[in-house]
Amino acid sequence: MKTLELDLTPSGSLSIECVVNGPIETNSYFVGSAGKWVVVDPAWDGERLVEHFKQAHPADELLGAVCTHGHADHVGGVAGVRAALDGGALYALPAKDGEVPAKNIAEQRSMWGIDAPSPGEPTRLLSEGDSVAVGDCRLQVIEVPGHTPGGVVLFAAAENGNVAFVGDTLFPGSHGRTDLAGGDEAAILRSLSKLARLLPPDTVCLTGHGDSTTMARELMQNPFMQM
Template sequence: MSLDTTPRGSVSIECLANGPIETNSYFVGSAGEWVVVDPAWDGAALVERFYAEHPDETLLGAVCTHGHADHVGGVAGVRAALGEACLYALPAKDAELPAQNIAEQRAMWGIDTPDPGEPTRLIAEGDTLVVGEAALQVMEVPGHTPGGIVLFVATQEGNVAFVGDTLFPGSHGRTDLAGGDEATICHSLKKMARELPSDTVCLTGHGSATTMQAELARNPFMSR
């Protein structure tokens, strides 16, 4: 795909690690509108926190980089708090995954995750989510899950990508869960290396952020 790297608007990003396995939930805002990317847990509390800090702005809803339970666990609470107009965007190729992975994580780790319900929007390669003045561009990066995506946004502050569990500093996300595939995720990492500008800040699903420049220099999976 061809990403639009023209800077568009100013963007604010706030991160909160929450949920049973410390997933990074990101609030992304521009010109008074916000979304929460990967609301991991207790969505009602996430919404309450948001409006306590931004009482005059609008939270549109949730966007998930993939369908694993620890990335959709807060969606039900966000939807209950925001009402019928709440956005819930999920990759189209992961549409069936939340129910499957909720059951899988319950069996593996005893985590009982709230059902996020049916998405209000299914997203795929080339789609754009407009938030205020910003455009979150969808890039498909399967391998961790069949429908995993990166959300890329070119801003006045620089290039940012929400990479979910596809990329981690020096490594990549696990591929041993249902729907994961090692060869596919390595192909996706090579795609990211081609498409994302080297100065892109990569905000990961767990742990610390990285940059494409750093990963191109040190991540052995980027060139496999």
């Protein structure tokens, strides 16, 4: 099996805007370069997210949604985003999380009474080594199973700094939960070790909930990255 190597050559400048939304306060990120944007992890009320984008960037184009994993609180806004963009927009989902949205929507409805809309079928499936073009920049796909069977991190080497959208895999001083259906504690620890090897220390890690962090900070302070 070929070992993944990231392209660390800066490719354009990246703009990032975070919108906290949904019943579990998910961080959804508008990510743009050269007038083209995607929304990473549209958690909820996709129509409102698109309205927010159009008001903030009337001259730019929103290509669609890219999801780090298939949990309902990260795909719950996909259907609304696509509907607001006339139905033909991008919906990229990790290939190994194909069955996760339907199962987790049912799980969250049962556990917390949250009834997220189905995102529908993805227009693109993401696997290790793939990349998603956003204007002049590329989001490089790193598979990080553990929180879900097929979760991914999206890494960009931009002129204004390295950034990784880590979903619910990595949090400051900790990692994502593994007690939901499809979770795997041993797998997420291997994924953290993989990130420690691949991501430059200056990488800003944008999490699915709560505060961001950096790889340098996590390498020093996160006990799960020392295992």
